[in-house]
Every structure is written in C-alpha cells, then in structure tokens.
Amino acid sequence: MLPLSEEIFRVLSLLLEDPFSLRTWELFFSFVPFVFFLELPVYLMVLLGTLRWALTRMNEAPFRSGYFPSVSCIVTCYSEGEAVRATIRSLAEQLYPGRIQILPVVDGASRNAATYEAARSMIGTVRALPRRSIEVIPKWQRGGRVSALNTALNFADGEIVMALDGDTSFDNDMVERATRHFADPDTAAVSGCLRVRNAKENLVTRMQAIEYFLSIQASKTGLSAWGIVNNISGAFGIFRKSVLRLILGWDTGTAEDLDITLRIKNYLGRYGRRFTIVFDPEAMGFTDVPDSLGGYLRQRLRWDGDLSYLYFRKHALSFSPRLVGWRNFLSMLWTGLLFQIVMPLLILGYTAWLLFALPAQAALSILGVIYLFYLAITTVFFLTFTALLSERPRQDMTLFPFLPLMPFFTFLSRLNNAYATLWELFGRSHEDTSMAPWWVTRKSRF
Numbered sequence: 001m002l003p004l005s006e007e008i009f010r011v012l013s014l015l016l017e018d019p020f021s022l023r024t025w026e027l028f029f030s031f032v033p034f035v036f037f038l039e040l041p042v043y044l045m046v047l048l049g050t051l052r053w054a055l056t057r058m059n060e061a062p063f064r065s066g067y068f069p070s071v072s073c074i075v076t077c078y079s080e081g082e083a084v085r086a087t088i089r090s091l092a093e094q095l096y097p098g099r100i101q102i103l104p105v106v107d108g109a110s111r112n113a114a115t116y117e118a119a120r121s122m123i124g125t126v127r128a129l130p131r132r133s134i135e136v137i138p139k140w141q142r143g144g145r146v147s148a149l150n151t152a153l154n155f156a157d158g159e160i161v162m163a164l165d166g167d168t169s170f171d172n173d174m175v176e177r178a179t180r181h182f183a184d185p186d187t188a189a190v191s192g193c194l195r196v197r198n199a200k201e202n203l204v205t206r207m208q209a210i211e212y213f214l215s216i217q218a219s220k221t222g223l224s225a226w227g228i229v230n231n232i233s234g235a236f237g238i239f240r241k242s243v244l245r246l247i248l249g250w251d252t253g254t255a256e257d258l259d260i261t262l263r264i265k266n267y268l269g270r271y272g273r274r275f276t277i278v279f280d281p282e283a284m285g286f287t288d289v290p291d292s293l294g295g296y297l298r299q300r301l302r303w304d305g306d307l308s309y310l311y312f313r314k315h316a317l318s319f320s321p322r323l324v325g326w327r328n329f330l331s332m333l334w335t336g337l338l339f340q341i342v343m344p345l346l347i348l349g350y351t352a353w354l355l356f357a358l359p360a361q362a363a364l365s366i367l368g369v370i371y372l373f374y375l376a377i378t379t380v381f382f383l384t385f386t387a388l389l390s391e392r393p394r395q396d397m398t399l400f401p402f403l404p405l406m407p408f409f410t411f412l413s414r415l416n417n418a419y420a421t422l423w424e425l426f427g428r429s430h431e432d433t434s435m436a437p438w439w440v441t442r443k444s445r446f
Helices: 004-017 022-031 036-058 083-092 113-120 123-127 145-153 174-183 203-225 241-246 256-271 293-314 321-357 360-388 393-397 400-427
Strands: 071-077 100-107 132-134 137-139 160-165 168-170 187-196 236-240 276-287
Touching: 036 203, 036 321, 036 360, 071 083, 071 113, 071 145, 083 100, 083 113, 083 123, 083 132, 083 160, 083 168, 100 113, 100 145, 123 132, 137 145, 145 256, 160 168, 160 174, 160 241, 174 187, 174 236, 174 276, 187 203, 187 256, 203 276, 203 293, 203 360, 203 400, 236 241, 236 276, 241 256, 256 276, 256 293, 256 321, 293 321, 293 400, 321 360, 321 400, 360 393, 360 400
Parallel strands: 071 100, 071 160, 100 132, 100 137, 187 276
Antiparallel strands: 160 236, 168 276, 187 236
C-alpha cells in the first residue's frame, strides 16, 4: 500500500509518460472527480465578478444624490421574545434622512405574547425619533411567514419595502446602502448581505460564519456583478413596492424567498420589463444561526428540500430562456440545478464508489487529495474576499484558524443536501414545513 505522496506521484508520472492512455485518465479521474468541473467554473465566475465589483467600487463617487425614498420595514416575528427589541432599535436608529416606517407583525400573537409585548414596548422609543414611525401588527391566528408578510404589506406606505426577520439586526447605514440602488428605475429588488451574529458561541456557529461569508457575501457579490443574483434573502430582502404589487405579493407555500425571486424574473420575461435584481455586500444584517449540529442539519434539510420543491414542482416551467432570458436561464441551470441539487447527489455517489469499489488505502489517498484541494480553494478565496469585501477584516481573520475544518463541514452539508433532495422528491418534505401551519400549506397547488 503506497502512502499518499507516492500515489500522487504515480498519477503525475503516468500523465507525463503516457497522457493518452485510457488507464492513465481512469486513474486521474479517480483523484480528480468530474464534479470539480461543475464547481470550478462557478468559483472562477464568482472570483472574477468580485474583482469586477471591487474595481467598480473604487471608482464610485463618494457622495450620494438626494434620493432618499420612504421605507417600510416589515419585521416578521414569531417566537423571538426580547430579541425583537434589538431588531426594531437597529432600524429606528438608522443614519438615514428619509422616513422609515417599522411594521413588526407577530404571527400567532395569542401564543407569542412575550414577542408581542416586546415589540409594543418599543413604540415610545421609535416615535420619539424624527421621521420614524411604528405600528405593531398582531396576527392572532398563526398563518405562516407568507401570511405575515402579505398582511403587513397592506399597512406599508413606503416606496421601498424591506422584508426582515425578527431575529436580525443591522448596521446603522443599512437603509442608506440598500435604497441607493433604487435611484435606478430599473431596479426591482435588492438582496441584503447577512452575516452571523452569534459566531463566537461555539464551533458550529463559527463554521456557519465562514459559510455565510463565502456563500452569501462573496458568492452573491460575484454573481451580482454579472447580473445573475440567484436569490433574494428571505431574512433580508428589499423591494420596490410597485413591483410587489405587480406580482401580487408573496405566494403561499414554503421557500418564499426563492419563490418571489423567480416570480420577479418570470414577470420580466412575460412582459418585457427591464427590471434588475442587485446584491449589495455593504447593506449588512446580522442573524442568529443554529448553535448545534443537529439544529443546523435540520435547518438545511428544510432549505435544501425547499429548493428541490421549487425547481421540480412549482417552478419547473421557469427553466426557459424565453421566460427569464438566457443569462438567468444559464445561471439557474448551473448555479442552481447543477451546483445545488445535482452535484450533492454526484458527491454522494462518488464517495460511495470510492469506499466500496477501491481498496481502503486508495480510497483514503483520493479523499486526502480532495481534502487538500478544497482546503486550498477555501483558503485562497477566504483571504481574497477578506481583502476585497470584508468590512470587518480583523474580526473575520479570527476565523482563519478554523479553515482546516471547513472541507469536512462542507462535505457533511453536501451529504445532508443530497438527503434533503431525495426526501423532497420521494417524500414531499415541503408539506411538513415548520414555516406555516398545515392548513395554509395544503392550499398550495404544488
């Protein structure tokens, strides 16, 4: 049994000695699984897009025009308790000269009296501030997040509507950063940037802090530079209210964030409107993530299962260049269907093949090479994005020592993703969602 270094040397020697041999390439692809070729183009596109954003940002004018539209902040609450006070305070204390209306809507208020009272306790504080207003909306019967959003939309009088979670707080320039994009009349929506608020709690939250930094702040910046934002975050989405009216608000069911993103893109295709969706890495929000591995995996089972539900059941017809345009079609196909659904299944199958078809030493050698590949990619990207994007580079660099664990964490997430996809396809897991009661989800045609 050869050690890892000798296995790698043998593969490289065969490539140099007989590069056209079938056996050579069979051995090469054992070490370099073809799923890499699904990932590398996405990584390259994100990296080049981030560089493009950084160069554009350097040449931007330092001062903003006098466009400060009125903003309605819908804060969906369920069981946050006292935490909702921090969310409301961070919105009321924004450094924004325009008017901000804060609409905390408490879903199932009869069962969540603590959250309802916590929101009401902020009324005096908010109304004492200039150009700030608040109206706490109790929904006594629980109807789910979509129901809460649509209820509050009826009370929103701002030109811009923000859909926010009750356990998320924001930098004090968030509203100013987000609304500047709507000076362009073609901007339909902006996806805000989310970071982990409880990152220092334990190892699981630190892993998620790295994941959020790379998969949200970095990846969405890179994709947005090419005009292909794949999702408007449910916890932090900003919309032109007239666009929400055009598409009739949020739709019943689960995964309302990706759903409304796809419905906006579909509207553009059907009616030929030139609306765009933007991601802003400087419009910053902070949210609490699960602090246990079990909680994290359960959350991702719902997220990843909902992705399959939307792509295969509700929005299968959205995979049409005629409907969403070639750019969005290719983005949905590559970064959505292939990268987020197909590839985890391929990784599951490839790993099973390694473990059952090859000797233990060969399998471990190949897994070692794969680990080093992902560690190198993660390290290079983390350092590059910290230099180009991070608004808190010293704080982010405290996560650097944990990078060697990230390939293991990502691998576990991919296996969990594969399970979630299979569970949705064969068990319709979206029908068991915790985001809405059963009497709401059963009304969905899908």
